[in-house]
Amino acid sequence: MGSLEHANWFMRIAFFAMSAIIVGSVILAQRGRAMFIRRIPGLTAIEDAVGRATEMGRPILFSPGLDGINIVTLQALAILTYIIKLAAAQATRVIVAIRSPTVYPVAEESTREAYDAAGRPELYRPEDVRFISDEQFAYGLGTVGVMAREHVATNFLFGGFYAESLILTENGRALGAVQVAGCPDPTQIPFFIATCDYVVIGDEYYAASAYLTREPTLTGSLVGQDIVKAILIALAAVGIGLTTALGPGHFLTVWLGGGG
Amino acid sequence: MDRSPEGSFWHRIQRIPRHYIYLLLAGVVAWQLLFPIRLPVVPSSATKGVYDAIAAVPDDKLVVISTDWDASTEAETAPQTQAIMHACFQHRKRFAIMNLQPPMGVKLANDLAEEAAREYGAEYGVDWCNWGYKYGYENVLMALGKNVPKAVGDDFYGKPVTELPMMEGVADIKDVGLVVIVTGLSAMTEMWIGLIQGPYGTPLATAYTAVMAPIYYPYLDSGQMKGMLVGAKGAAELEVLVDRPGKASDIMNVQSWAHVLIIALIIVGNLGYLLARGRRGERAS
Amino acid sequence: MALLRSVWSLFQPAPNRGVLLAAIVLAAIISVAILYALHRTLGPRGRRWLIALVTFLAGLFFGLEFFWPVKGDPAKNFLTDWIEPVSTMIAIIGAFTVGLGIYSLCQVHGRNVAQRRPGWHNSLTFFAAMLAMLVFGLWEHYLHLPQPLPEVVPWPKGIYEILFNGLFAPLQAATFSLLAFYIASAAYRAFRIRTAEAGLMMAAAFIVMLGQVPFGAWLTSSIPVDAGWAFFRLEVLGEWVMRWLNMPAQRGIVFGVAIGALAMSLRIWLSLERGTFFTEQS
Numbered sequence: 001m002g003s004l005e006h007a008n009w010f011m012r013i014a015f016f017a018m019s020a021i022i023v024g025s026v027i028l029a030q031r032g033r034a035m036f037i038r039r040i041p042g043l044t045a046i047e048d049a050v051g052r053a054t055e056m057g058r059p060i061l062f063s064p065g066l067d068g069i070n071i072v073t074l075q076a077l078a079i080l081t082y083i084i085k086l087a088a089a090q091a092t093r094v095i096v097a098i099r100s101p102t103v104y105p106v107a108e109e110s111t112r113e114a115y116d117a118a119g120r121p122e123l124y125r126p127e128d129v130r131f132i133s134d135e136q137f138a139y140g141l142g143t144v145g146v147m148a149r150e151h152v153a154t155n156f157l158f159g160g161f162y163a164e165s166l167i168l169t170e171n172g173r174a175l176g177a178v179q180v181a182g183c184p185d186p187t188q189i190p191f192f193i194a195t196c197d198y199v200v201i202g203d204e205y206y207a208a209s210a211y212l213t214r215e216p217t218l219t220g221s222l223v224g225q226d227i228v229k230a231i232l233i234a235l236a237a238v239g240i241g242l243t244t245a246l247g248p249g250h251f252l253t254v255w256l257g258g259g260g
Numbered sequence: 261m262d263r264s265p266e267g268s269f270w271h272r273i274q275r276i277p278r279h280y281i282y283l284l285l286a287g288v289v290a291w292q293l294l295f296p297i298r299l300p301v302v303p304s305s306a307t308k309g310v311y312d313a314i315a316a317v318p319d320d321k322l323v324v325i326s327t328d329w330d331a332s333t334e335a336e337t338a339p340q341t342q343a344i345m346h347a348c349f350q351h352r353k354r355f356a357i358m359n360l361q362p363p364m365g366v367k368l369a370n371d372l373a374e375e376a377a378r379e380y381g382a383e384y385g386v387d388w389c390n391w392g393y394k395y396g397y398e399n400v401l402m403a404l405g406k407n408v409p410k411a412v413g414d415d416f417y418g419k420p421v422t423e424l425p426m427m428e429g430v431a432d433i434k435d436v437g438l439v440v441i442v443t444g445l446s447a448m449t450e451m452w453i454g455l456i457q458g459p460y461g462t463p464l465a466t467a468y469t470a471v472m473a474p475i476y477y478p479y480l481d482s483g484q485m486k487g488m489l490v491g492a493k494g495a496a497e498l499e500v501l502v503d504r505p506g507k508a509s510d511i512m513n514v515q516s517w518a519h520v521l522i523i524a525l526i527i528v529g530n531l532g533y534l535l536a537r538g539r540r541g542e543r544a545s
Numbered sequence: 546m547a548l549l550r551s552v553w554s555l556f557q558p559a560p561n562r563g564v565l566l567a568a569i570v571l572a573a574i575i576s577v578a579i580l581y582a583l584h585r586t587l588g589p590r591g592r593r594w595l596i597a598l599v600t601f602l603a604g605l606f607f608g609l610e611f612f613w614p615v616k617g618d619p620a621k622n623f624l625t626d627w628i629e630p631v632s633t634m635i636a637i638i639g640a641f642t643v644g645l646g647i648y649s650l651c652q653v654h655g656r657n658v659a660q661r662r663p664g665w666h667n668s669l670t671f672f673a674a675m676l677a678m679l680v681f682g683l684w685e686h687y688l689h690l691p692q693p694l695p696e697v698v699p700w701p702k703g704i705y706e707i708l709f710n711g712l713f714a715p716l717q718a719a720t721f722s723l724l725a726f727y728i729a730s731a732a733y734r735a736f737r738i739r740t741a742e743a744g745l746m747m748a749a750a751f752i753v754m755l756g757q758v759p760f761g762a763w764l765t766s767s768i769p770v771d772a773g774w775a776f777f778r779l780e781v782l783g784e785w786v787m788r789w790l791n792m793p794a795q796r797g798i799v800f801g802v803a804i805g806a807l808a809m810s811l812r813i814w815l816s817l818e819r820g821t822f823f824t825e826q827s
Contacts, residue, residue, distance in 0.1 A: 006615045006622070015612065022808050026817055068639065071806045074813060101646030102639050127656065131649035137332060137720035149664065162446065163332070163471065163721060170727040174278070184802045185446065186795055187475055191728070194735035202798040206805025217817050225808045229801060278730040285729045299759035300766070304784050331714035332721035364714070399632045470757065477792040478799070493757050516760035518725065523751055525733040530747075533737050 010255060021231075022224035029220025037219060042180060042200035043211045046079075046156070049178045049197075050086045053153035059093035061152040063143060063168065064107060065159020065183070066136060068100040072184055076159035077107060078209040079182070081114040083156060088118035096129045097146055099139040104131050140164030144171040157181040158200070158208070161188045169195035182208065270536035274529055281525065288521050292514040301512060306480060307497040309487020310465045313438055314347045317463075321437030322430060323348055323355040326448070327369035330362040333444030333469050339495035339508035340467040341442045342372050346502040349380040349387070353437075354426045358391040358412070360400060361445060366393045369442075370416055385424040390416035401455040405433045433460045438486075442467040449476060453484055467494060597816035604814035606631060650675075678713075681705040749786055756783015 007015070029035055053060045062083060064076035080096065087094050096111060098104045108129045115124040132142035144167060147155065155172040157165070157179065165181075165188040172179050173195050181192040182200030192199045200208060206225070210218030242253050303311075317323055325344060329337035348355045357373060359366035370390050382388055391412045394400040403411035408430050412421045421427045429435065439462055441448055449466060457464040463486050468476060470491025479485045489495055492515060495508035583595055610624040654668035685705040738744045755761030761779035768778050775781060811817070 007612045071809045101642040104646050127653050131646040166724050166727045186798045194731040203801030203805040221808045225804050228804050281730045282726045299763045301759050302762050332717040474791050475795050478796050512759050516758040519754045519758050522729050522732050526736045529733050530738050
């Protein structure tokens with residue numbers, strides 16, 4: 001097998017084709033092409049969960065997970081922005097518990113912008129975006145402490161979670177909070193399913209911002225993703241067929257497998 | 261309409277307060293720690309893969325053990341590390357410990373290596389060494405691929421690694437015959453596969469906490485990993501292969517009965533659920 | 546031409562020569578100052594373009610390095626040598642934000658103490674713990690240098706041992722072990738056979754749970770290891786479930802997640818996702 005330090009021709013073609021499909025689909029959607037997204041229960045529940053906190057007159061807690069600034073966290077912040085806009089309209093407080101110092105300034109900025117966008121800049125309180133600790137379990141227990149002291153009504157957990165996920169959600173549940181969680185990492189999904197009211201699974205996580213905002217750019221991207229996925233599944237089927245028919249040593253099989 | 265009394269036995273066993281469950285579990289753990297019932301451990305093919313990979317390392321090459329764990333996962337990762345070190349010493353393979361994150365791991369692994377080395381009369385710098393904690397994840401691995409002594413610099417004790425006898429003739433990653441990652445952190449595998457195993461073809465074996473292991477089976481199946489230790493079970497299996505029953509074997513006794521308790525609780529909860537539903541059905545009809 | 550050459554020489558990966566290093570730092574400061582000035586003076590539209598441009602250029606580097614054709618052994622292109630300094634730069638920028646995090650912590654807890662809010666003594670503990678770890682951690686570090694300074698007294702080593710091995714490590718291990726209790730109660734509460742699928746899931750869960758422990762192996766130990774039906778030994782069956790049922794599902798999820806990440810990266814890289822991080826989409 002060849003070196004994977006740099007792309008081979010197959011990867012170059014595949015990458016540019018996939019990117020072209022996604023970007024093309026975004027442009028089509030921006031020009032007004034209607035696109036369909038199926039219902040995702042975990043995301044539909046966000047509005048109800050925010051409403052519950054308003055009814056109870058208690059704050060909402062949002063955790064963007066343990067990861068630093070990466071794609072998973074940026075998506076979590078996009079969801080946070082949406083939640084703040086909903087909550088701000090009903091004058092409900094949102095406390096953001098941060099683990100990564102690199103996420104902290106970005107989360108602070110996103111939160112302030114979201115309050116501005118909702119037309120309620122006066123509701124923004126800098127101390128509600130809190131750096132808890134960059135130590136995994138100190139973060140877990142510290143966040144549970146915030147849940148208990150602030151009597152939160154709703155917990156939103158979107159982002160990269162690891163072993164602390166169960167500490168957060170089992171305690172959140174014991175405190176009587178409604179919990180909505182989403183994580184692209186399959187290892188934590190079982191724990192979330194056992195303890196949360198709604199869970200967003202796998203790549204539904206990346207569909208979140210499109211689903212919530214229905215912005216053409218995002219829905220276009222989502223549809224583009226699905227087309228790419230369908231093509232990749234077809235390619236995998238072709239690969240299986242070729243390997244079975246020609247054997248793993250054939251130049252076509254090797255080339256498709258990333259070699260050469 | 262549901263007129264079944266909420267306080268009936270079948271309803272109550274569906275809602276055992278969690279404090280009782282905690283107490284039961286603590287009781288089972290304490291019981292097995294004090295009066296263990298030992299059951300035989302059968303090595304799986306994934307564990308045998310790790311053992312065979314260590315045995316197959318050419319004598320002129322090093323084994324690198326990346327100990328990326330800390331006290332939180334110690335119950336699983338420390339016995340794994342220990343068993344891997346025993347396998348290395350028994351097969352007379354020289355090994356180097358290193359650590360990318362969290363920094364605590366390198367000290368904990370060093371203690372384990374010193375203990376095992378005493379048992380085999382192995383000498384630091386000749387049979388094993390500790391490259392220490394290296395900051396910078398990808399940067400360290402990229403540099404390691406091209407020039408090992410330059411990437412490592414000083415060892416755990418602040419001594420240049422070039423002064424260690426076992427590092428003589430070690431230039432780049434081609435002089436490493438096997439990398440074993442022992443970790444409770446998920447991003448490590450992708451980094452080692454992407455930057456070392458993929459580009460240079462260096463054999464790789466891994467050891468994970470039991471909760472992480474399921475997502476890494478694809479790499480085992482594709483041959484990118486020679487073997488994999490799954491949690492304390494993997495450690496106990498390797499302990500059997502190196503004939504050194506240790507901590508992991510004790511942990512497995514505890515885990516056995518804790519699993520039985522959880523299964524029993526699930527069955528009890530479901531019995532309550534099904535029978536309460538059955539009664540409701542009877543009443544409705 | 547000479548000027549151009551000397552400017553170009555600034556951007557070659559080279560050993561840390563003092564003058565070159567100073568010039569790089571100066572260039573970085575000037576670039577930041579120019580960007581800041583532009584950001585302050587441009588209108589909203591211009592600012593959006595500026596952010597999009599910087600985002601695009603920053604994102605371009607790693608992609609271009611990976612996809613640009615390579616030559617020689619080791620295989621390189623014109624950007625490969627820059628990977629290391631650029632990665633270091635990213636790590637350094639990240640390190641600066643640690644200060645922001647600590648500032649936030651001090652702000653929240655400082656206010657608690659100053660205003661004597663309920664639980665203010667917990668906040669005081671935070672300051673004491675942070676200070677103790679900082680002081681004794683650094684002290685320990687200076688003792689560990691190959692040639693420790695003679696003026697560094699060794700007695701704080703004991704305090705560091707107590708803080709680290711006596712408190713920090715066991716606290717971490719104890720917190721992780723809480724998971725055992727949580728998973729026991731969560732499994733008991735959440736696992737109900739409400740549908741046929743849930744029944745299947747429970748069967749798989751029991752096989753894997755028993756297959757993971759010696760008790761499971763003992764239950765089916767009467768089946769000889771080399772028998773044709775040895776497949777039904779629980780530890781074999783458990784591994785089969787993990788390798789043949791779990792693995793394809795994991796691959797499927799990873800597939801979807803990776804494409805999702807690609808799409809999200811493209812949207813951010815090309816500044817298509819204006820509604821979220823930049824200004825509202827019109």
